[in-house]
Amino acid sequence: MDERLPIDEVIPQLRAALSAQGRAVLVAPPGAGKTTRVPLALLDMIPGRIVMLEPRRLAARAAAERMASTLGEAVGRRVGYRIRGESVPGSRIEVVTEGILTRMIQSDPELSGIGCVIFDEFHERSLNADLGLALVWESRAALRPDLALLVMSATLDAAPVAALLDGAPVVRSDGRAFPVETRWLPRPLPAGARLVPEAARLIAQAEAETRALGGSILAFLPGEGEIRRVAAMLDVPAEVVPLYGAMELSAQRAALAPAPGRRIVLATAIAETSLTIPGVTVVVDAGRARRARFDPGSGMTRLVTERVSRAEAEQRRGRAGRVAPGICYRMWAAAEEGALPAFAPPEIATADLAALALELAAWGSDAGLAFLTSPPAAALAEARALLTGLGALRNGRITDHGRALVALPVHPRLGHMLLRAGRRAADLAALLAERDPLRGAPADLALRLAALRDPRAYTDRHPWPLDRGVLERIRAEAARLRRLVPDRPPMPAGAMAALAYPDRIGLRRKGDAPRYVLSGGKGAVLAEGDPLGSERLIVATDLDGDPRESRVRGGVALAESDLRALYGDRIETVESVSWSRREGRILARRQEVFGALVLSDRALDDPDAQAVALAAWQGLADLGLPWTRAAARLRARIALVEGLADVSDAALLADPGWLLPWLGRMRSAADLRALDLTEALKALIGWDGQRLLDHAAPAAFTTPLGRRIPIDYDAETPTIEARLQELFGVTTHPMAGSRPLRIQLLSPGGKPVAVTTDLPGFWRGGYGDVRKDMRGRYPRHPWPEDPTVADPTLRAKPRGT
Numbered sequence: 001m002d003e004r005l006p007i008d009e010v011i012p013q014l015r016a017a018l019s020a021q022g023r024a025v026l027v028a029p030p031g032a033g034k035t036t037r038v039p040l041a042l043l044d045m046i047p048g049r050i051v052m053l054e055p056r057r058l059a060a061r062a063a064a065e066r067m068a069s070t071l072g073e074a075v076g077r078r079v080g081y082r083i084r085g086e087s088v089p090g091s092r093i094e095v096v097t098e099g100i101l102t103r104m105i106q107s108d109p110e111l112s113g114i115g116c117v118i119f120d121e122f123h124e125r126s127l128n129a130d131l132g133l134a135l136v137w138e139s140r141a142a143l144r145p146d147l148a149l150l151v152m153s154a155t156l157d158a159a160p161v162a163a164l165l166d167g168a169p170v171v172r173s174d175g176r177a178f179p180v181e182t183r184w185l186p187r188p189l190p191a192g193a194r195l196v197p198e199a200a201r202l203i204a205q206a207e208a209e210t211r212a213l214g215g216s217i218l219a220f221l222p223g224e225g226e227i228r229r230v231a232a233m234l235d236v237p238a239e240v241v242p243l244y245g246a247m248e249l250s251a252q253r254a255a256l257a258p259a260p261g262r263r264i265v266l267a268t269a270i271a272e273t274s275l276t277i278p279g280v281t282v283v284v285d286a287g288r289a290r291r292a293r294f295d296p297g298s299g300m301t302r303l304v305t306e307r308v309s310r311a312e313a314e315q316r317r318g319r320a321g322r323v324a325p326g327i328c329y330r331m332w333a334a335a336e337e338g339a340l341p342a343f344a345p346p347e348i349a350t351a352d353l354a355a356l357a358l359e360l361a362a363w364g365s366d367a368g369l370a371f372l373t374s375p376p377a378a379a380l381a382e383a384r385a386l387l388t389g390l391g392a393l394r395n396g397r398i399t400d401h402g403r404a405l406v407a408l409p410v411h412p413r414l415g416h417m418l419l420r421a422g423r424r425a426a427d428l429a430a431l432l433a434e435r436d437p438l439r440g441a442p443a444d445l446a447l448r449l450a451a452l453r454d455p456r457a458y459t460d461r462h463p464w465p466l467d468r469g470v471l472e473r474i475r476a477e478a479a480r481l482r483r484l485v486p487d488r489p490p491m492p493a494g495a496m497a498a499l500a501y502p503d504r505i506g507l508r509r510k511g512d513a514p515r516y517v518l519s520g521g522k523g524a525v526l527a528e529g530d531p532l533g534s535e536r537l538i539v540a541t542d543l544d545g546d547p548r549e550s551r552v553r554g555g556v557a558l559a560e561s562d563l564r565a566l567y568g569d570r571i572e573t574v575e576s577v578s579w580s581r582r583e584g585r586i587l588a589r590r591q592e593v594f595g596a597l598v599l600s601d602r603a604l605d606d607p608d609a610q611a612v613a614l615a616a617w618q619g620l621a622d623l624g625l626p627w628t629r630a631a632a633r634l635r636a637r638i639a640l641v642e643g644l645a646d647v648s649d650a651a652l653l654a655d656p657g658w659l660l661p662w663l664g665r666m667r668s669a670a671d672l673r674a675l676d677l678t679e680a681l682k683a684l685i686g687w688d689g690q691r692l693l694d695h696a697a698p699a700a701f702t703t704p705l706g707r708r709i710p711i712d713y714d715a716e717t718p719t720i721e722a723r724l725q726e727l728f729g730v731t732t733h734p735m736a737g738s739r740p741l742r743i744q745l746l747s748p749g750g751k752p753v754a755v756t757t758d759l760p761g762f763w764r765g766g767y768g769d770v771r772k773d774m775r776g777r778y779p780r781h782p783w784p785e786d787p788t789v790a791d792p793t794l795r796a797k798p799r800g801t
Contacts (some may be wrong), residue, residue, distance in 0.1 A: 005033030011041045012149075017114075017169040019045065020392075022140075023149045024025040024160045025165070028173035030315060031276070031322040034152050035059075035120055036066045039093050039330050043078075045510060046148060048086050048115030050093045053101050053126045056270055057083040063120075064088070064095040084409060085480050089439050098128030098670055099409065105135045106362055106406060109143060116148035120304055122161070123311065125152040125346035125373070134369040137165065155311040164370050165639045178321040182285075184334040194558070195305075199331060200233040203264065206329045207236045215281025216263040217325065220316050222290040224435070227266045234262065243267040246435055247470050250290070269285040269312070272792075276322070281489070283320040283328045285313060289344065294352040294379055303505060309335070309344045344372045354412050357383035361398035362406045373451060389502060390416045408484060418481060425496045427452055428475035432500070432541055437470040442531045443679025445541065445556040449493060452478075494558035497539035504540045505558060506535075507597040516540070518597030523549040532556075537563060550801040559668070563594065564669055570594060575604055575613035579618035586615045609664035616666035617656040623672055625649055631677040636713035637697040644693065645685050658684045696737040704729055704792040716741040717757065724753060724770070726781060728790040733759045745770075748778045748796070763787050 007028055015238025017024040028034040031212050039050050049337040054060035064081035068074060068090075075081065083097045098102075105111060113278055117136050122129055126766040133151070140147045150556070151161050151168075162168045189198060217238070221227050227242045234240055243255040243265050253263055258278040265277055289308045308316070312332070314646055320326030326590050327726055348356070353375055360366040392402030401419065408415035414429040430435075431448050441447055441464035451458035452474060459466055498505055503691060506516030506524055514533025526533040535557040542554030562569065577588045588607035592600040620626075627635070635647045652658070658681045682690055697718070700708035703726050712719045718736040724745045734741045745754045745762075753770050756762040767787060773785045780796040 004625045005037055006031075007033040007037045007173050010171050011037070014038065014171045015041065015045060016041070017171055018148050018150065021169060022146070023165050023168040024151075025156075025162045025168050025170045026029055026150060026152045026173070027156055027158050027170065028152070028154065030154050030318045032154075032173045034173070035063050036070065038150070038152065040067055040070060040119060040147075042116060043092055043203075043778065046115040048113050049091075049103065050116045050118065051104070051111075051114055052093065052095050052118040052120055053098050054095055055098060055126045056122050057086075057097055058245060058270060059121075060095045060097050060443040061086075061249075062256065063437055064090070064093075067093060067095075084371055085477060090581045094204060098126055098132055101132045102128060102359060103407075105132070105139060106359065109139050109149060111136070111508045112145060113137060114147070114600075116150065118152060120148045120152050121154065122151045123156040123343075123346070125344070127347040127351050127356060130346065130348050130371055130373065131359060133164075134371050135363065137370050138368060150224050152158075160350070160372060168308065171514055173444070178323070178325045180321040180326045180328050182317065182328045182330060184330050184337075185332060188333045188336055189331070191648075195222075195286060196229045197233065198224070199284070200230045202281075202286075202329055202331050203230065203284050204234060204236055205236060206282055206327070207262075207264065210282045210327055211237075211262075213281060213327075214262070214426065215326070216259065216265065216277070216279045217282040217320055218265050218267060218277055219284040219286070221266055221268065221286050222288040223268060223303075226286075227268070230266055234264070238264050238267065240264045243270065246470065246473070251314050251469075264653060271767070280319055280324065281324050281326040283316055283326065285316045285328065285330050287313070291344070291350065292347075292352070293350050298522045302791065303662040309341045311343045312342065313337075336698040348373050348375055349380075352411075353379045354382075354386050358392060358406055358412050361387070361393055361396075361402060365413070366782055374437075387412060388462050392416070401624060408481075410481070412501040417496055418485045420487055420488070420499050421491045421496045423482045424488065424490055426478040426485070427474070428496050429481055429500075430474045432475065432554075433475050434470060437474060438466045439465045439467065442530045442532060443526060443552050443555050444530075445493060445497070445554055465692070492559065492562055494537075494539055495562040495566060497541055497556050498558055498563060500543055502567065503595070504543070505563065505594070505597065506538045506540050506552075508536050508538075508600070516552070517596055519597050524552050525549050526555075531691065536560070538651060560599065563599075567594060570615070571599065572718045575607070575611070577604070577607045577615045579615045579622065582751075585668050586612060586619065587735045588612070588615075610660070612666065613660040613663035614656065615670060616663040616695040617660065619669065619672050620659075620663075621653055622671060625652060626675050628676050628678070632712060633683060633699070633713060634678050634681050637693055637711075638681065640713060643691055644689055647681065647684075668723045699737055701734050701741060703727065705794065711736050711741065715742065719744060721746055721752075722772075723748065723750075723794060726792050726794055727759065728782075728784070728787045730792075731760055731788050733757070738765050747774060760788075 014024060014026060024036065026034060038051050042050060046612065054063060060083050064075050068077070071078060074092060076088045078090055078092040080088045081095040096508060111287065112319060112776060119129055119133055136149060140149060143784055149165065158170045162170050199221060203217065206217060221230060224244045224246060227244060231240050231242060239259060239261060241255045241263055243252065244267065258276060267371050277497045287308050288301055290305050290306050293304050317328040320328045348371070356375060357380055384393060387402065390412060392399060392405050404419055405412050405415040410418070410433060411431055414432060417425050418429050419495060425521050426450060431445065431452065432773040437451060438448060447462065452471060455466060455468065455471060503518065503520035505519040505643050509515045514530060516524045516538065518540060524543060532555055537558040537560055538555045539558050540552045540555045543550035543552060571592055571594045574591050574593050576591060577586060580587045588604035590602050590604045591598050638644050638647045662672050662675065662680050684692060698711065700710050701720050702708050704723060705726055709720045709722055718739055719742040720745045724747065734743065734781065740757045742755065743759060744752050745756065747753045753774065754766055782790065782793060784790040
């Protein structure tokens with residue numbers, strides 16, 4: 001074996017814990033040697049194979065190669081590894097990426113032949129690690145009590161994990177680290193400062209200040225794009241080397257190999273743990289990490305760049321002190337440190353849970369599974385809804401199609417596409433699972449597929465740079481996927497994409513801008529000038545996840561005939577009758593609808609009268625009830641009779657039932673404004689109510705001449721207007737039910753001459769004064785001294801009498 005490492009001090013304690021209880025949690029800082037020492041130290045005490053999970057392919061391969069080298073062997077004898085697309089079997093130790101373990105336990109819940117499962121770097125809290133631990137723990141409890149289980153981490157709150165594993169013993173290694181000096185910015189970066197130039201400036205400063213100390217520099221940046229741009233900006237006397245997960249294997253190995261001179265390694269979070277980069281004595285931490293954030297409401301995942309957690313920052317800092325005293329430059333001020341979160345959020349709390357939901361359905365039940373962090377209910381429900389739409393679940397249970405999806409090493413969306421479209425979909429599936437091989441190109445996937453088929457022809461015809469390394473990875477993955485699925489008849493790319501993304505089929509909105517409504521109900525927009533924006537129908541395969549209107553980063557045109565062929569059973573013919581506030585009329589349409597998309601829209605010539613009435617009711621809610629004089633008078637009468645009906649606007653607009661029979665022929669705002677509510681109000685109170693109303697609040701007063709005068713109930717006291725002579729002979733004051741009428745007495749010319757609520761009293765008193773005044777003005781009209789005995793009249797005396 002190599003020189004002793006810090007982890008060697010606690011190996012006896014770890015072996016004892018596993019021997020006594022069969023489970024343990026090991027906490028050891030970076031550089032302690034746990035990844036490559038612990039599996040070897042357990043070989044003689046673990047019957048069967050040891051399976052160790054690594055969160056990253058690069059780390060899995062490197063760990064296997066290191067352990068095999070320690071044993072003096074080549075990889076493939078006692079130590080092997082299995083990662084996506086690559087497998088080198090080992091007889092005793094197998095290092096696998098996390099999805100591999102899930103496949104192993106789903107196909108063989110007893111994990112036959114395996115004596116120990118090790119979860120390395122568990123603090124990264126990947127979704128597959130959480131699921132794998134839950135499945136292994138349940139399998140151990142139900143089927144394999146002899147199975148040893150070890151969770152290893154560098155920066156982990158060990159207590160919750162130990163509690164999850166029923167009080168597993170915790171073993172700690174102090175590690176061996178040289179002192180690391182931390183240098184912060186003198187003040188926070190100003191608002192709006194750009195990450196790439198600031199990071200390049202700090203790296204150049206670190207290189208200049210530490211040149212005399214020797215050693216290499218490891219700089220942490222959030223992603224490949226930032227790495228490329230920083231590398232282009234650096235002008236330093238050192239070799240600049242990138243390191244990220246999507247690199248070619250040979251380039252990754254070159255970055256991890258010892259270098260004769262000073263080197264600056266620009267790395268993503270892949271270099272935080274597991275990997276040892278030789279000779280590093282200086283770390284530059286840009287303080288950012290890129291994470292996937294899934295929004296259950298939109299069903300979309302977007303990558304966000306966030307501040308690192310304190311645990312991540314400490315992991316990165318520790319990389320400077322592995323081989324000698326080191327220096328860590330942090331691209332933030334010391335005063336900002338307290339605002340950093342303690343730990344990064346676990347992936348299960350932020351990710352798309354479609355694959356997890358499918359695995360849980362395949363397992364049979366998640367009721368008893370022990371998750372360190374429970375899956376969010378909203379995201380899990382969204383995932384199950386997607387799987388139901390793909391035919392993988394029915395009534396919450398996995399279908400045969402779902403079980404076939406579980407066996408495929410791709411997202412359920414892509415697996416569904418592969419099973420339905422066959423081998424010809426492998427290129428598209430591999431393309432969608434990888435990063436974009438074209439830089440700066442329009443969104444159309446047809447360009448990528450053309451480059452995949454014939455790179456030379458593509459480069460001859462198009463100006464956008466082609467990443468041949470990415471292209472080769474896509475080709476290799478496509479070849480692997482073709483071996484896993486049956487052959488099917490050919491299908492256009494748009495149709496294949498629609499199989500994977502039925503909720504992201506987009507229909508172009510009206511207008512010049514390339515804006516789309518998606519079948520799932522969200523909005524999406526293409527960049528101005530993107531040729532794909534001229535298409536009526538597209539499938540948006542890559543969206544930035546903006547909750548208001550997502551930008552389409554990748555998509556493909558879809559023929560309507562293909563949409564109808566695929567989803568004809570989901571296209572519904574809907575007759576809609578609705579009120580248009582903008583147009584002020586009822587719109588009756590017959591539409592073909594797919595999700596939120598209206599594929600065709602035609603006028604409906606003979607709409608259902610009930611639907612028209614309901615739409616007209618919405619128009620009345622918008623315009624307000626039209627109160628004609630007659631209807632208003634009737635409403636006032638009804639309001640006076642206690643318990644008859646609530647005829648306030650608020651009450652009448654709360655329930656359409658009373659008015660719908662009168663609305664079936666309405667079409668426009670003009671029709672509604674001309675509507676007379678009188679008959680509807682009468683129907684509202686019914687026949688008995690009308691009889692009660694006529695008695696308690698009659699509509700009119702009948703004069704001695706038999707003329708009916710409408711009673712105005714809008715005033716505080718019911719009121720009529722009548723010619724004075726028409727009431728001659730009336731000796732009892734007229735009443736409206738139990739209320740005395742307020743009578744406005746008019747002259748022969750129709751002008752008010754008096755108001756009274758006591759007609760007999762008026763005859764005795766005020767009439768005399770009125771008589772004196774009116775006799776001179778209207779000499780041809782009768783003005784008797786005693787009106788109580790005179791005959792009522794509306795006539796004047798003949799001339800000359």
